[in-house]
Amino acid sequence: MRLSQLEGRSVAVWGWGREGRATAALLRARLPAQPLTVLCAAAEVAQVEALGDAGLHPRSDVDAAVLASFEVVVKSPGISPYRPEVEGAAAHGTRFVGASALWFAEHAGARTVCVTGTKGKSTTTALIAHLLRASGLRTALAGNIGLPLVELMDVAPPPDAWAIELSSYQTRDAFAGHDTRVGIAVVLNLYPEHLDWHGGEARYIADKLALLREGRPAVAVLNAADPHLAALDATTLGGARVAWFGREDGWHVREGAVWRGVRRAFDLARLHAPGAHNGGNLCAALAAVEAMGLDAVALAAAAEGFRPLPHRLQPLGRRDGIDYVDDSISTTPHASIAALRCFAGRRTAILVGGHDRGLDWTPFAEHVAAQPPEAIVTLGRNGPRIHALLASAVDPERCRLVQAQDMRSAVGAAQAALRGEGLVLLSPGAPSFDAYRDYAARGRDFAACAGFDVAALDAIPGLGVA
Template identity: 60%
Template sequence: MRISELEGRKVAIWGYGREGRSALAALRWRLPSQPITVFCSHDEAEPLREMQDPALRIETAVNADALAAHEVVIKSPGISPYTSPAADAALAGVRYIGASGLWFAEPPTGKRIAVTGTKGKSTTTAMVAHLLRAAGKRTALAGNIGLPLLELIDVQPPPDVWAIELSSYQTAEAQNVDVAVVLNLFPEHLDWHGSEARYYEDKLALVTRGAPRLAVLNAADPHLVELDVPPATRVLWFNHADGWHLRDSVVHRGERAVLDTRSLPLPGRHNRLNLCAALAAIEALGLDAAALAPAIASFRPLPHRLQSLGTRQGIESVNDSISTTPHASIAALDCFRGRRVAILVGGYDRGLDWGIFAERLAAEPVTAVITMGQNGPRVHEKLKPLSLGDRFILAEAGDMDEAVKLGLQALGQNGVLLLSPGAPSFPRYKDYVERGRHFAKVAGFDPEQISAIPGLGVA
């Protein structure tokens, strides 16, 4: 549905975070007199009232009946359509769309590369944008990475290429995509999607429903290998001997050795595999990816993703606050093999199985595991049998301050203090950024210096 099709309809915006704000701004730019209802929190209502917009109605209470009074509701990504009151209003005929969906429905103004996956999508999208810019392409870096697409809807001159990160909340709305990249699939956001099967279905909608011209898929992921790809979509596999893949530390294109990654600013093997995906996406656009590959040497890693904050009194503090699954925490540990590590885990409890994390510790113990957050007690009980016999220190913390203190005590004067929670940040924190900033502050570093995402926007 295009923005112009909303004219004269009963329209509401549900949620007034950054995506909601971008939706209201875009509607006001294109449809200045359109009546709009905004469902928001009490704190968000005051700045809306200050706009003194006579065609704007502000509601701080939301239920199925209130939603059903509208034909179209522009819903914030974090609101699940599968639970009440959203599901109830849908039965009454309400149509939901996201801010990203509005953007995708507009006529394309350049090639579109959309990237998703349970892990690595932000870094991969940023690498795609970095390499495209090295090729002289005017490129937009936007989406779930931190800049809503609607904020760039009328940017002039339009980009040659859009590098777009999409979460599982947004993938079903993508259309007119030239290259769709899917990195991997692990269970996540089950509270939003309702089941593991629906999470995979929604995530893969980028390919199955979006029908991109070309799909870049991970040949090592069984879910992707078995994917029923639309007939009109051509597949380019990475992590496969015939395509872009990694052999030890060297990136190959088929049998051709292209780039040694040992000196690159890409911590962990998973990030080097993400580079393979980015190069495959560049190749899918018809560019010489092998010639562009060395440009990744000037790539700046994203904050809150295995971000080294520095070393104090022999302890390196690493902020991996973006980690929201046990699989992500395991990938973080893999980056520090051979070093003494105290890992801080725990956060919002989505009911994920921490068995795979326990298996990793059974095979390769660390110096210490500090549990915290809502699921901290459950994770602690899971790991308790493994810690017997002093295989590693296992401790519980009530908050971040205590967790950092316990981690530093366990390490003494040597090692890595690693925040890789394997769980979402709420309700203690607004988001993973706030959690990472708090960790930095408690560990003795300036939180103001760690959060800017390089390259957002158009360049």
């Protein structure tokens, strides 16, 4: 939907987070004579009123009848379209769109690389932007990574390329209702996640793959090692040419290096983002820039200058003989397993647990039973459930298992277990909701409890246009 199509219609913005605020500001600037309703929490009404904009009308009573009174609702990504009140209003004719959909409709000719996947999408998107900039292209880095696309609606002059991270919430509706085609679509992997929002694993996967099905990319960069992606049919691919990574005839990892076919391109020891999975992310990024027509083999060396993102296996430093690593972005048990593999052979105490979405922790239990860390500290809503599962899986002589009430006590328990030597790893395998606003707030709390300067660790490098 184009912004011009909103003129003269009854429109609401639902959600008052960063994207909601940016969307409201954009619509008031583009359509100054048109009133706009903001649907927000009761505690946020005063914030909207404090702007002093007579054309902005906040209300907190949101139900199906209220939603149905609008022709268009621009909703924040975290609001599920499968909620009963949304489905009820949609049945009465209300059209729900996301701010990302507005951006794509306005930028049909942009040279875009869109990245999604359950894990690794932020790092891969940032790597793509880093490599494109190393090639000399003026590149925008935006999307789910921390800068809503709607904040870059009017960039002059426009960037040469856009590296865009999209969550499953955004791929669900970013391309519906308009003819925009993305240039390159990158899908990294598909594991069960956000099942409460999507209503089940099958719908989660379908919503992720809307990037291919409805985004209709010219090239789809796909992970050959992921069974869901390897089994895709032509209908889902939407006519895209497929560039596979993770297999020997393309970009892949072996012998501690990234290879392009038989050509060794980059030694992973030079990559500051640790772990074999980050080698896979680099393969995806190189495959994407290659699909754009660039010499990816020559650009591979530039990966050495890439700085790891906050809260993604981020080394915080050492205190009293103990190293601390913040992997707060980890929201699935598979991510926690990957984090442990990065530090195999080290005395590690891992902190796991958070919001309970009902995910299966059996693979994690099997992994730590076979390769036990020094200690596992559980916390959060699903902490007791994880603890009960691990209690029957791990050998107490080989792995200390501790329950903690909050982050401070969890860090203290991990320190006690390590006795002045080793690594404390926050890789929760669960969302931060109810205890924290988001994963970044959780990571900041972890850093503060470990005694580090939070402000110096939290900036995402490279956001915006450069």
